[in-house]
Amino acid sequence: MxxxxxxxxxxxxxxxxxxxxxxxxxxxxxxxxxxxxxxxxxxxxxxxxxxxxxxxxxxxxxxxxxxxxxxxxxxxxxxxxxxxxxxxxxxxxxxxxxxxxxxxxxxxxxxxxxxxxxxxxxxxxxxxxxxxxxxxxxxxxxxxxxxxxxxxxxxxxxxxxxxxxxxxxxxxxxxxxxxxxxxxxxxxxxxxxxxxxGNAPLAVAAAKRIVVESEDWPSDELFRRQEPITEPVLASADAREGAKAFAERRTPLWTGR
Incomplete structure (x- = not known):
């Protein structure tokens, strides 16, 4: 559009x-x-x-x-x-x-x-x-x-x-x-x-979401509340690709998965 x-x-x-x-x-x-x-x-x-x-x-x-x-x-x-x-x-x-x-x-x-x-x-x-x-x-x-x-x-x-x-x-x-x-x-x-x-789309989206949503989170619940947002990123194919690309000294090929 x-x-x-x-x-x-x-x-x-x-x-x-x-x-x-x-x-x-x-x-x-x-x-x-x-x-x-x-x-x-x-x-x-x-x-x-x-x-x-x-x-x-x-x-x-x-x-x-x-x-x-x-x-x-x-x-x-x-x-x-x-x-x-x-x-x-x-x-x-x-x-x-x-x-x-x-x-x-x-x-x-x-x-x-x-x-x-x-x-x-x-x-x-x-x-x-x-x-x-x-x-x-x-x-x-x-x-x-x-x-x-x-x-x-x-x-x-x-x-x-x-x-x-x-x-x-x-x-x-x-x-x-x-x-x-x-x-x-x-x-x-x-x-x-x-x-x-140029960065991984899942990581970028999660980072913004945590910053926005955590403004009113209680201090003793910060890490617990971010887990449902961070865990899918850490377990993603893009996370594995990022580590692999770093080791191979090349530009990562992000898939958003």
């Missing part, structure tokens, strides 16, 4: 899916149509065995300026039932998703970033949750996820003042994985995605 709509472009290459919000004249403000297309693309990402990693980005030098306020005022909600704002915030994919950020990631746009697993950003990128300035609240995951990705005081300042966070500050606190020259975020995200895509 890859292809183009008026609001979103979806391309696949070398086991990587790139989802590009394509409304540059509106700084990629989110529409219902764009949210639905992103949701469809994420379902495709998870279902296709030939795809390993997704990248979410925006065209024209901006990531996403949040919801289209004109359309919101007219009654349109840029969300998908069960998946949330942008077709992502309530139900991220099982496979890794990288945000490639240039320019502004505001409001719901920042919430899209927070729903991704990894973030690559240009030096000029800015992240903000200005909802309080407009009588709104960051209900698409911003108030929930930001304190888990930044120190509490930093997250509260961003939420309560509505002032943006620079890419350098986000990188300093670990929200941004890689800080690159402006205009290079997508290329750097592709490089990162290829490194992930």
């Amino acid at each position: 890859t292809g183009t709509t008026s609001d979103v472009r979806v391309d696949t290459d070398a086991r990587v899916m790139v989802i590009s919000i394509d409304r540059p004249a509106q700084r990629n403000a989110m529409t219902k149509a764009a949210a639905e297309r992103i949701s469809e693309a994420l379902v495709e990402l998870d279902e296709r065995s030939d795809l390993a990693v997704g990248i979410l980005t925006g065209t024209g030098g901006s990531f996403c300026a949040g919801m289209d306020l004109k359309r919101f005022a007219a009654g349109e909600l840029a969300r998908v039932p069960g998946r949330g704002f942008g077709g992502l915030t309530q139900a991220p994919p099982k496979k890794p998703l990288i945000a490639a950020v240039e320019g502004w990631a505001l409001g719901g746009g920042f919430e899209l970033v927070l729903a991704c697993d990894l973030v690559v950003a240009g030096h000029g990128a800015r992240f903000g949750l200005p909802e309080a300035k407009r009588g709104l609240i960051a209900a698409g995951g911003g108030a929930l996820r930001l304190p888990r990705r930044l120190p509490r005081a930093v997250a509260l300042q961003a939420l309560l003042t509505g002032e943006p966070i620079s890419a350098a500050t986000a990188h300093h606190h670990g929200l941004v994985n890689q800080l690159v020259e402006d205009g290079q975020a997508l290329d750097a995200a592709r490089d990162l995605a290829r490194k992930i895509a």
Whole structure:
């Protein structure tokens, strides 16, 4: 189902899916149509065995300026039932998703970033949750996820003042994985995605699942709860192939089994 709509472009290459919000004249403000297309693309990402990693980005030098306020005022909600704002915030994919950020990631746009697993950003990128300035609240995951990705005081300042966070500050606190020259975020995200895509798919999926699910596990049950996730990986054909390839000094041939 890859292809183009008026609001979103979806391309696949070398086991990587790139989802590009394509409304540059509106700084990629989110529409219902764009949210639905992103949701469809994420379902495709998870279902296709030939795809390993997704990248979410925006065209024209901006990531996403949040919801289209004109359309919101007219009654349109840029969300998908069960998946949330942008077709992502309530139900991220099982496979890794990288945000490639240039320019502004505001409001719901920042919430899209927070729903991704990894973030690559240009030096000029800015992240903000200005909802309080407009009588709104960051209900698409911003108030929930930001304190888990930044120190509490930093997250509260961003939420309560509505002032943006620079890419350098986000990188300093670990929200941004890689800080690159402006205009290079997508290329750097592709490089990162290829490194992930070269690894065993069962191992990658299990690692993400443990990180996501273990957030609310009791400390005395951590190892017991991870066993049903780790044991199939350790017993897999890919685990045997990885050891064999290492011994034979060759690139592994993963089968996902």
